[in-house]
Amino acid sequence: MTTRILIAGGGYVGLYTALRLQRRLRRGEAEVTVVNPENYMVYRPLLPEVASGTLEPRHAVVPLRAVLRGSRFIAGRLTGIDTERKVASVAPTAGPWLELDYDELVIGLGATSKLAPVPGLAETGIGFNSLAEAAHLRDHVLRQLEIASATTDTELRKRALTFVFVGGGYTGVEAIAELQDMAIDVLAGYPELDAGEMRWVLVEAMDRILTTVSRELADRAMTELTGRGIDIRLGTQLESVEEGELRLSDGSKFFADTLVWVAGTRPQTVVGELGLPVDGRGRLVVDQAMRVEGHPGIWAAGDCAGVPDPETGRVSPPTAQHAVRQAEQLGDNLVATLRGEWPRPFRYRSRGEFVTLGKNKAVGEAFGREFDGALAWTLRRGYYATQIPTWNRTIRVLGDWLVGMPFGHDVVNFGSREEPRGAFEEAAGRSRVG
Ligand SMILES: Cc1cc2nc3c(=O)[nH]c(=O)nc-3n(C[C@H](O)[C@H](O)[C@H](O)COP(=O)(O)OP(=O)(O)OC[C@H]3O[C@@H](n4cnc5c(N)ncnc54)[C@H](O)[C@@H]3O)c2cc1C
Structure with missing residues (x-):
């Protein structure tokens, strides 16, 4: 019988x-679902550029149905598994839940924001x-500029122009x-506003930023960002948010209409509800071949799993470059298992990391060398444009970047698409009374 692989x-x-x-x-060896x-894969390292509008949101994703030609695709969410019967429950986008039988199950559910118990954080x-989130933030920042430039209320103007990360x-x-x-x-298009009025604050609990690159590169990034007016508060924590007022552990308090929480991630909640072993951070416990401990036929990798890294003896970091290599090894291990061979352990040594700091600015390290400025920025872009699956996406990404080179950022705020029925409902309301 054909083996059923559910991903x-x-x-x-x-x-x-x-x-x-x-x-x-081989043909007929297994069927993959x-x-x-969503019917697309998000290429997350490109999200910062979606947020700044240098990339179209659609170009930073890979359409799953177009690339998964030999597999079945179902738009839905895994909600639970019955490991005895080997059945997975899936909530499709709409309609009754599905029960999918599997012989081999691969879990790659990724991560979500890890919130701290800060009063007001979840609401604000x-x-x-x-x-x-990335597309919304772009529109949101542009909307704040519109609010600040139109209002006569100085307090409202101040909080609209305060952005806290x-x-x-x-x-x-x-x-x-x-x-x-x-x-x-884009501020050139807002004669009512002055750059000095904007307040951008980065709050970090540790004594440095960017712990995954060298101290020297992190310092270079600090110099670049503070030089541009970003207020970096090291050794500081957000203590509360109440009615728009933020309190920090350094004693400062101020109003802000923008609060972005980027202080860590954790596996998706459902991961802890599957009845499978998890570690102290909620990651699935797997062996070096990415088999879930004590559950033959179940595999896990990426941000939701604690895949041991034989090089360091620690769990692999939650990065795309690790997830890709784990996935490729996992695919090979599945094929080996189907053919009665032994799966192999995951091995990978990080090739480096690049951090974008805006147009023509980045820091990064690769192949034992450190880079900054326009060179780091170009290397980063070149890497991601060529790594994103399919030529279709590579060309779209390169096209966006090429078109953006001679022009500034686009100031168009499409936030209204978040409420597409507004005009229609207004029209309906008028016709009801009129
Ligand atoms: C803004 C940002 C920038 C990043 N930049 C970099 C970078 O520069 N370099 C780098 O190496 N890494 C980067 N990363 C990290 C990298 O994106 C992750 O490590 C990587 O995406 C992990 O892959 P994954 O398959 O485990 O999870 P994901 O790629 O997140 O995929 C998980 C998938 O599971 C889906 N899912 C969730 N719940 C369910 C469910 N119940 N049922 C079915 N499907 C579900 C999700 O919708 C998603 O499609 C960045 C991450 C972010 C957020």
Whole structure:
């Protein structure tokens, strides 16, 4: 009988495992089903550029149905598994839940924001993990500029122009750097506003930012960002947010209409509800071959799993470059298992890291060398443009970047698409009374 392989999650792990299986499986050897809420894979390292508008949101994703030609795709969410019966429950986008039988299950559900117990945070903040959050933040910042330039209320103007990011890892640094760069660039179109009126604050609990690169590179990034007016508060924590007023542990308090929480991630909640072993950080416990401990036929990798790294003896870091290599090895291991061979352990040594700091600005290290400025920025862009699956996406990404080179950031705020029925409802309301 044909082996049924079910892949939960269509991100890095899901997509690259499926692609590997498509390439390696013989005809009729197994059937592959991928379940993911959206019909696209988000290429998350490009989200900061979606936030600054240098990339179209659609160009930073990979359409799953177009690339998973040999696999079945279901738009839905894994909600639970019955490991005895080998059945997965899936909530499709609409309609009754599905029960999917599997012989082999791959879990690559990724991560979500890890919130701290800060009063008011859940009600006020926004994360920076998804395409929707990145696209929303771009429109939101432009909307704040419109609010500030139109209002006569000085307090409202001040809070509209205050942007706070909590978390100085690469996600937080890239997000604040790209958005502030965009805001400064478009300010020429707002004669009512002055750059000095904008307040951009990066709050970091540790004594440095960017712990995944060398101290020297992190310092270079600090110099670049503070030189542009970003207020970096090291050794500081957000203590509360009440009615728009933020209190920091350094004693300062101020109003802000923008609070972006980028202080860490954790596995998706459902991961802890599957009845599988998890470690202290909620990650699935797997062996070096990415088999879930004590559950033959279940595999996991990426941000939701604690994949041991034989080089360091620690768990692999939650990065795209690790997730891709884990997925490829996982695909090979699945094929080996089907053919009665032994799976192999995951081995990978990080090739380096680049952090964008806005147009023509970045820091990074690769192949034992450190880079900064325009060279680092170009290397980063070149790397991601060529790594994104399919020529279709590579050309779209390069096209956006090429067109953006001679022009400044686009000032168009499309926030109204978040309320597309507004005009229609207004029209309906008028016709009811009229
Ligand atoms: C803003 C940002 C920038 C980043 N920049 C870099 C970088 O420069 N370099 C780098 O190496 N890494 C970077 N990363 C980290 C990298 O993106 C992650 O490590 C990588 O995406 C992990 O892959 P994954 O497959 O585990 O998870 P994901 O790629 O997140 O995929 C998980 C998938 O599972 C889906 N899913 C969730 N719940 C369910 C469910 N119940 N059922 C079915 N599907 C579900 C999700 O919708 C998603 O499609 C960045 C991350 C972010 C957020």
